Amino acid sequence: MSAPPDPRVHLDREHCLKLLRTMMLIRRFEERCAELYGEQKIRGFLHLYIGEEANAVGVMQALTPEDAIVATYREHGHALARGLPATEVMAEMYGKATGSSRGRGGSMHIFDATRRFYGGNAIVGGGLPLAVGLALADKLREKTPVTCCFFGEGAAAEGEFHESLNLAALWKLPVLFVCENNRYAMGTALERSESEPDFCRHAASYRIPAEAVDGMDVVAVEFAARRAAQAIRDGAGPQFLENRTYRFRAHSMFDAELYRDKAEVEAWKQRCPIKRFRSWLIETGVVHDNDVAALERDVEAEVEAAVAFAEQASWEPEADLTRDVLTTLTPGGRR
Amino acid sequence: MTGSRRITYRDAVREALQEALRRDPRVFLMGEDVGRYGGSYGCSKGLLAEFGEARIRDTPLSESAFTGAGIGAALGGMRPIVEIMTVNFSLLALDQIVNSAATLRHMSGGQFSVPLVIRMATGAGRQLAAQHSHSLENWYAHVPGIKVVAPATVADARGMLWTALEDPDPVIIFEHAMLYNEEGDVPGGDSLTVPIDGAAIRRDGTDVSLITYGGSLKKVLAAADELAKEGISGEVIDLRSLRPLDERTILNSVEKTHRAVIVDEGWRSGSLAGEISARIMEGAFFALDWPVERVCSAEVPIPYARHLEIAATPQVPGIVSAVRRAMRR
Numbered sequence: 001m002s003a004p005p006d007p008r009v010h011l012d013r014e015h016c017l018k019l020l021r022t023m024m025l026i027r028r029f030e031e032r033c034a035e036l037y038g039e040q041k042i043r044g045f046l047h048l049y050i051g052e053e054a055n056a057v058g059v060m061q062a063l064t065p066e067d068a069i070v071a072t073y074r075e076h077g078h079a080l081a082r083g084l085p086a087t088e089v090m091a092e093m094y095g096k097a098t099g100s101s102r103g104r105g106g107s108m109h110i111f112d113a114t115r116r117f118y119g120g121n122a123i124v125g126g127g128l129p130l131a132v133g134l135a136l137a138d139k140l141r142e143k144t145p146v147t148c149c150f151f152g153e154g155a156a157a158e159g160e161f162h163e164s165l166n167l168a169a170l171w172k173l174p175v176l177f178v179c180e181n182n183r184y185a186m187g188t189a190l191e192r193s194e195s196e197p198d199f200c201r202h203a204a205s206y207r208i209p210a211e212a213v214d215g216m217d218v219v220a221v222e223f224a225a226r227r228a229a230q231a232i233r234d235g236a237g238p239q240f241l242e243n244r245t246y247r248f249r250a251h252s253m254f255d256a257e258l259y260r261d262k263a264e265v266e267a268w269k270q271r272c273p274i275k276r277f278r279s280w281l282i283e284t285g286v287v288h289d290n291d292v293a294a295l296e297r298d299v300e301a302e303v304e305a306a307v308a309f310a311e312q313a314s315w316e317p318e319a320d321l322t323r324d325v326l327t328t329l330t331p332g333g334r335r
Numbered sequence: 336m337t338g339s340r341r342i343t344y345r346d347a348v349r350e351a352l353q354e355a356l357r358r359d360p361r362v363f364l365m366g367e368d369v370g371r372y373g374g375s376y377g378c379s380k381g382l383l384a385e386f387g388e389a390r391i392r393d394t395p396l397s398e399s400a401f402t403g404a405g406i407g408a409a410l411g412g413m414r415p416i417v418e419i420m421t422v423n424f425s426l427l428a429l430d431q432i433v434n435s436a437a438t439l440r441h442m443s444g445g446q447f448s449v450p451l452v453i454r455m456a457t458g459a460g461r462q463l464a465a466q467h468s469h470s471l472e473n474w475y476a477h478v479p480g481i482k483v484v485a486p487a488t489v490a491d492a493r494g495m496l497w498t499a500l501e502d503p504d505p506v507i508i509f510e511h512a513m514l515y516n517e518e519g520d521v522p523g524g525d526s527l528t529v530p531i532d533g534a535a536i537r538r539d540g541t542d543v544s545l546i547t548y549g550g551s552l553k554k555v556l557a558a559a560d561e562l563a564k565e566g567i568s569g570e571v572i573d574l575r576s577l578r579p580l581d582e583r584t585i586l587n588s589v590e591k592t593h594r595a596v597i598v599d600e601g602w603r604s605g606s607l608a609g610e611i612s613a614r615i616m617e618g619a620f621f622a623l624d625w626p627v628e629r630v631c632s633a634e635v636p637i638p639y640a641r642h643l644e645i646a647a648t649p650q651v652p653g654i655v656s657a658v659r660r661a662m663r664r
C-alpha cells in the first residue's frame with residue numbers, strides 16, 4: 001500500500017510541471033472532443049470540463065491509488081487526472097471496443113476498476129449515495145481509503161445530496177465531498193436554485209467540516225484537498241469542499257446559452273486556471289517559456305495519439321450486445 | 336385538410352402549452368429549465384416572456400419535490416403541468432406519482448382528485464447510453480389511478496394536452512425524444528383538441544395487425560410500406576392511450592386480420608407488449624392464425640455505441656421479419 005500523500009503542498013518544479021501539464025492535457029483533450037463532436041465522431045451528450053480543470057487536478061493530488069472516486073457525466077477531466085490513459089478515454093468517446101467501458105458508456109460513463117474510478121454517473125445526485133456506500137464498505141472492512149465524490153452544485157437540490165451528507169456524517173464515513181460549483185445547472189443559475197447558496201452552510205448543518213475554495217486556483221484546491229483528505233485519514237469523518245469555479249463552454253453540445261451573458265463568461269475566462277498558474281510559474285521563474293512550449297507539444301502529441309488510437313480501434317461485435325448484463329458464473333463458482 | 340398547417344412536434348407541444356396557459360388562469364408550467372433555458376427540448380421557448388415567472392416556473396433539480404408540489408397544487412385548485420425532463424429522471428419522482436397522485440382519489444373515498452398533467456420525454460435513439468434511454472411507459476401504465484398517453488403524431492401532440500388538463504385525474508404524457516423534430520399536419524380552425532381515450536388506425540389493412548405507440552409508430556408505418564410491396568397488407572394501430580388500453584380497437588382488428596405483431600420499445604420482459612398480447616389471447620384467441628409476435632428492446636441497458644443501440648432497439652427490418660414469420664413467408 002502506498003503511503004498517504006504528504007498533507008503539505010510542495011511546489012517544486014517537478015510538481016508544478018505535473019499540475020500544469022495535467023490541466024493542459026485536459027484542456028486540449030476537451031477542445032479536441034468538441035471538434036470531433038462537430039465531425040460526428042463523438043455522439044450523444046458531451047459535457048466539457050473546460051475552465052474547471054484546476055478542480056479535478058488539484059483534488060487528485062491528495063488521493064492515493066487505494067482511494068475511490070465517484071464522478072458525474074462531466075468526468076473526462078477527472079478520468080485523465082486520475083491517470084486513465086487518454087487513448088482509452090478517447091476510444092470510449094468514439095464508442096469503440098477498446099474504450100474504457102467497451103464503448104457502451106460513451107462520454108458520460110467512463111469507468112476504470114483498476115484505478116477505483118467508479119464512473120461516470122449521468123443522473124444528477126446519483127453518485128453521492130454510491131460514494132457513501134463505498135466508504136461504508138471500507139469502514140466495515142477496516143480499510144483506510146478515502147472515497148472522493150465529485151458533483152455539481154445542481155445536485156445539492158436533490159434529496160440524495162441531503163440524505164447522503166446526513167448518512168456520511170452520522171456514520172462518520174471517510175468521504176470527501178467535492179461540490180464543483182460552476183454557478184449553473186444547465187440553464188439554471190445558482191441564485192435561482194438554492195435558498196441558501198452557501199454550500200458550506202449546508203454541510204455544516206450536517207456537522208461536516210467544510211471549506212470554500214477558489215476552484216480556479218489549482219494550488220488552493222490541492223491545498224484544501226490535502227487538508228481535508230488528511231482529516232479523513234485521521235478519523236475525523238466526512239469533509240466537504242465547495243470549489244467555486246465556472247464552465248467556459250455550454251452545458252452540453254445542445255445548449256444555446258440563452259441564460260447567461262457573454263460579459264460574465266469573458267470575465268471568468270480572465271481567471272482561466274491554466275493561464276493563471278502558468279503566468280505565476282513564469283513570473284516566479286519556476287518554469288520558462290520553453291518549458292511551456294515543450295508541454296504544449298507533448299500534450300498535443302498525447303491527444304493526437306489518443307485520436308489515432310480511437311480511429312483505428314474496432315467496434316464491439318454485435319453478438320456481444322447482451323454480454324455482461326449479469327455476471328457469467330463459472331460452474332461451481334460464486335463470487 | 337382545409338387550412339391545415341405543417342409544424343414540428345416541438346412546436347405542437349409549445350402551441351398546446353401556450354393555448355392552455357391562455358385559456359385557463361389556473362394552468363401553470365413547472366420543471367427544470369422550462370423558463371430561461373426554454374425547455375431542454377425547446378418546447379417552452381418564449382413562454383416565460385409571455386406568461387412570466389409565476390406561471391413558467393423554473394425549478395431546482397428536485398424531481399420528487401416539484402412533482403409532489405404539482406400534486407399538492409392540483410389538490411389546491413390549480414391545473415399544473417409538471418415537466419419532468421425525461422422519464423429517466425422521473426424515477427426520482429416515482430414515489431410521489433405512484434404513492435400520492437395515483438392513490439389520493441380512491442384512498443380518500445373519492446373526496447379528492449388530482450387534476451395534474453405530467454409531461455416527460457422518453458425513449459432511446461440518440462446515443463445517450465443506459466441512464467438516458469429508458470422506455471418505462473409500462474411502469475406507469477401498470478398503475479391504477481393515473482392515465483397514460485403517448486402522442487405519436489404532431490396532431491396528437493397539439494391536441495392531447497388540453498384534453499388531459501380537462502381530465503379530473505392525473506394524466507402522464509410521454510413524448511418520445513426522437514419525435515420533437517418530426518413534422519406533421521395539424522388541422523386548421525379552433526378544434527385542435529383530441530380525445531385521449533382511444534387508439535387510432537393509422538393505416539388500414541387486412542393481413543396483420545401491427546400494434547404500437549409513441550416513437551415506434553414511424554418505424555411501423557415504414558415497415559408496413561415495405562410489406563405492402565410484398566403484397567402483405569398491414570393494419571397499423573397507434574394505441575395513443577397506454578392506460579386505459581383501447582381493447583376494442585385491438586380486438587376488432589385482430590378478429591379481421593387473425594395475426595398480430597406488437598412493436599414496443601420497452602424491454603420484452605414485463606412489457607406493455609406482453610399485456611397487449613395477453614389481452615388478445617383472452618379476447619381473440621380463437622381468431623388467431625399465428626401466435627402473437629413481439630418486437631421489443633433487447634434485454635440490455637441501452638448501449639452508447641450507435642450500432643449496438645440500433646441492435647438493442649426495435650428497427651424496421653426486425654418488424655418486417657416478425658411480420659413475415661407471422662405470415663409464414
Ligand SMILES: Cc1ncc(C[n+]2csc(CCOP(=O)(O)OP(=O)(O)O)c2C)c(N)n1
Pocket residue numbers: 074122123124125151152153154155156182184185186251367396398420424427
Ligand atoms: C436527476 C436528473 N435530473 C435532471 C438531469 C438533466 N441534467 C443533466 S445535467 C443537469 C445540470 C446539472 O448541473 P450541476 O449539478 O450543477 O452540474 P454541471 O452540469 O454544472 O457540472 C441537468 C438538469 C439529470 N441528468 N438527472
